[in-house]
Amino acid sequence: MDSMDGIDLQDSFVLGWEVSENQFSIQLEASIWPSSVHYAEPKANEYTCYKKAVLTFSDFSSISCVNGQSAIEPTTDIDGSIDYGNIDSFIKTESGFFISACFGNVSISNGKVVLNVCT
Numbered sequence: 001m002d003s004m005d006g007i008d009l010q011d012s013f014v015l016g017w018e019v020s021e022n023q024f025s026i027q028l029e030a031s032i033w034p035s036s037v038h039y040a041e042p043k044a045n046e047y048t049c050y051k052k053a054v055l056t057f058s059d060f061s062s063i064s065c066v067n068g069q070s071a072i073e074p075t076t077d078i079d080g081s082i083d084y085g086n087i088d089s090f091i092k093t094e095s096g097f098f099i100s101a102c103f104g105n106v107s108i109s110n111g112k113v114v115l116n117v118c119t
Contacts, residue, residue, distance in 0.1 A: 006032060006036025007033070007038075011048070012086060016084070017069060022059065028053045028054065030053035032050065033048055051119070055115050058112060060108045067102075084102040085101065095109050
């Protein structure tokens with residue numbers, strides 16, 4: 001999970017998500033801190049560096065409790081952009097991962113996770 005170094009998911013914004021039989025992708029406006037290789041100086045109006053990113057879980061044996069995006073009401077920011085809040089919890093477990101956010105409390109068995117940051 002080296003791709004997660006310097007990424008604060010609790011300060012990142014969920015922009016959307018997709019789930020299929022073998023992949024769960026979360027689109028983010030990621031909060032990036034100096035310890036990340038993706039860090040750049042924050043813009044004048046930003047608390048830290050924010051960049052678009054995709055957090056992808058794949059090759060898992062099972063996934064549970066993902067709410068569909070259409071079932072969740074997004075928040076509209078003052079600039080007109082929408083998001084679905086933050087990631088409340090992200091834990092690497094013995095058997096996989098646990099992630100909690102607006103889409104539910106999701107348990108993922110086995111598999112791998114990769115964060116791809118857009119540059």
